Each structure stands twice: as C-alpha cells, then as structure tokens.
Amino acid sequence: MTRKFFSATVAISMLVLATTWFQPASAIKFELAGQEAGIATPQCISHYVDDETQVVIKIKVGSGPHQKVSVEVTDDSEHMNQLWKKDNLAEEMQRGAFETKRAGDVVACFTNTLADGYKPDPRYVRVVDVDFDIGSETFDYAKIAEAEKLKPMEVELRKLEDMVKDILEDMEHLQAREERMRNTNGT
Structure with a gap:
C-alpha cells in the first residue's frame, strides 16, 4: 500500500515538474523608439488564438520623458476587429481582457509618440514588456x-x-x- 502511494506521488510530482518545464513562452520584451506625432509607425506582435478563447494581455512600459505609448489589439480578420485599446500607457502594469470571436492571430500594435516640439533621438526609447495569457492561463x-x-x-x-x-x-x-x-x- 505504501509503495503504491509512493509511486503515485512520484508520478504526479514528475508530471507537475515536466509541465512546468515545458510551459510555452508567451512574453516578449522590446524597445520602442519615439516617433513624431502623425507619422508614427506602429510596431506589432501577434499570437495565434483559437475562437471563443479568453485572453489577458499584460503590458508594462518603462519610463521615458516626453513620450506617450499606445496599444491597439485587433484580430487578423479583413475588418481588423478591435479587441482592446489603451492610450498613454503608464509605467505600472496594464491589463486588458477579452474573448476572441474567431480563430486567428491576435495582433498588438504599439506606437511611441513624442510630445510636440521633440524630434526622434536615440535617448527617446521606452522598453515594453508584453505577456499574453491565453485559455487556462487566465x-x-x-x-x-x-x-x-x-x-x-x-x-x-x-x-x-x-x-x-x-x-x-x-x-x-x-x-x-x-x-x-x-x-x-x-x-
């Protein structure tokens, strides 16, 4: 009896350990250069998601003076349905939750717009940390x-x-x- 219990405990422990080792990566960190208002080109990332799936996107933006980071999350349909949008992201963690209506890529596009009177410069960069939680991860x-x-x-x-x-x-x-x-x- 003790041996069976021990074997079951070891098997469950190994299964838990194996699943934590093979968790899919769904986070990304990148630098977003500041651009002039009106001509700012978005930088986009995408993640495939099944239909009727709960998604939580968590975004943390590093500090940076005279810059405003915005995000728009859409699907990849021909209509590019907007799922979530947030302007002027603050430095604290921002969370957006939504449910997909159709299977396909969820596309998050970021822009970093400089304040009036400021020109693009290497020192006007913000670090963006994005994490997608999908399905049971939410x-x-x-x-x-x-x-x-x-x-x-x-x-x-x-x-x-x-x-x-x-x-x-x-x-x-x-x-x-x-x-x-x-x-x-x-x-």
Missing part, C-alpha cells in the same frame, strides 16, 4: 480553490487538467491544419 486558481474549497493537490490537478485540455485543443487544431495542407498539396 484562470485565477486561488479564487477557484477558495470557492470550491480545494486542497493544494486538487488545485494542481485542476491546473494540469486545464493545461491538458488546452494541449488537446492545440493538437486538434494542428491536425485539422495538417489535413488542409495535405489536401492542398494533393491537388
């Missing part, structure tokens, strides 16, 4: 644990279950995509 497991009175191990199992669901959905998407590509190549 769940607040502390609140779930409190509401459902779950023990720590049950919370970890819930996280793993949600992560496995996300992986299965990704695999189904990739299989469907592979089939479409195979059919395209076969014609």
Whole structure:
C-alpha cells in the first residue's frame, strides 16, 4: 500500500515538474523608439488564438520623458476587429481582457509618440514588456480553490487538467491544419 502511494506521488510530482518545464513562452520584451506625432509607425506582435478563447494581455512600459505609448489589439480578420485599446500607457502594469470571436492571430500594435516640439533621438526609447495569457492561463486558481474549497493537490490537478485540455485543443487544431495542407498539396 505504501509503495503504491509512493509511486503515485512520484508520478504526479514528475508530471507537475515536466509541465512546468515545458510551459510555452508567451512574453516578449522590446524597445520602442519615439516617433513624431502623425507619422508614427506602429510596431506589432501577434499570437495565434483559437475562437471563443479568453485572453489577458499584460503590458508594462518603462519610463521615458516626453513620450506617450499606445496599444491597439485587433484580430487578423479583413475588418481588423478591435479587441482592446489603451492610450498613454503608464509605467505600472496594464491589463486588458477579452474573448476572441474567431480563430486567428491576435495582433498588438504599439506606437511611441513624442510630445510636440521633440524630434526622434536615440535617448527617446521606452522598453515594453508584453505577456499574453491565453485559455487556462487566465484562470485565477486561488479564487477557484477558495470557492470550491480545494486542497493544494486538487488545485494542481485542476491546473494540469486545464493545461491538458488546452494541449488537446492545440493538437486538434494542428491536425485539422495538417489535413488542409495535405489536401492542398494533393491537388
């Protein structure tokens, strides 16, 4: 009995450890140069998201005088539906939450506009740190644990279950995509 319990505990521990090692990276940090108002060109990043999926984008902007950073998040449809927008991002963490209506890329475009009278210069740069939380990554497991009175191990199992669901959905998407590509190549 003790040996089976020990084996199950080791197996669960190894599974938890393996899933934490292979978490997909969904954060990026980059420098955004200041540009003159009216001619500022956005710098964009994108992330593929399935339809009807909860997304939380977290943005932290470094300090910089005489600069205003803005973000607009859209989907990649022909209409470029706006999902979230924020002007004049402050230095503290900004969060935007939305649910996608269709599968495709979610595109976040950033502009750094200089105040009137200031010209582009290498010293007018702001560091932008962006983190996409998608699907089960958006769940607040502390609140779930409190509401459902779950023990720590049950919370970890819930996280793993949600992560496995996300992986299965990704695999189904990739299989469907592979089939479409195979059919395209076969014609």
